Amino acid sequence: MLTDSDVLRAFPAIKDIGDARLRKLSTDVWRFVSERNPAWTDIERIPLHPTMPIATHGNLVKHVIAMARLSEALVPIYRDLWKQDLDLDTFRTAVYVHDAAKVIEFSEKDGAIAGIPGYNHAIEAGRIVRELGGPEPLAHMVEAHSLSGPLVVPRTRDAQLFLLMDPMCLNVFPEQGPGVLERHLKANGREDPKTLERYRSPI
Ligand SMILES: [Fe+2]
Numbered sequence: 001m002l003t004d005s006d007v008l009r010a011f012p013a014i015k016d017i018g019d020a021r022l023r024k025l026s027t028d029v030w031r032f033v034s035e036r037n038p039a040w041t042d043i044e045r046i047p048l049h050p051t052m053p054i055a056t057h058g059n060l061v062k063h064v065i066a067m068a069r070l071s072e073a074l075v076p077i078y079r080d081l082w083k084q085d086l087d088l089d090t091f092r093t094a095v096y097v098h099d100a101a102k103v104i105e106f107s108e109k110d111g112a113i114a115g116i117p118g119y120n121h122a123i124e125a126g127r128i129v130r131e132l133g134g135p136e137p138l139a140h141m142v143e144a145h146s147l148s149g150p151l152v153v154p155r156t157r158d159a160q161l162f163l164l165m166d167p168m169c170l171n172v173f174p175e176q177g178p179g180v181l182e183r184h185l186k187a188n189g190r191e192d193p194k195t196l197e198r199y200r201s202p203i
């Protein structure tokens, strides 16, 4: 079982979320998933995916921290260049909860980690946010965040940006094996597009 203090120790910047309801939601989602699979007792041991060993790619905590830092950077960029006023607390909260359902999805058996086939951690996280009374736009950001498996197409600015941020914050590169885009194409039943030139403009 992961406690609130385990979650706050891994993600100390949750306390910077100004909106008290969103700050509480950030830990409530982790409590919800831990109650369903209490086997995880050390949040640092949760990988990104069973096929992405922590030793090579880093753990889930680092991915979440990277997304939180990227959110801090995005807000002033979008405000200054395009007058798009992103709500930092909404992005922060989406970051902290978006992959929490991996606590339910993954389990460790004899030192190997396995996922539940067909489980969509993004859609589940969206359901959990709704069940806990979180804002609908935030639930949508979370449910549409993943390019792995059947894609939930983002319907909002915030959900579109959030979906694009997620694969950026992964230490998973072609130099280390299949890169993020190759993995995502495969997860969606599509081949790596052949990049050999087939047509050349006459001009
Ligand atoms: Fe995810």
Ligand SMILES: [Fe+2]
Pocket: 063, 098, 099, 166
């Ligand atoms: Fe993620």
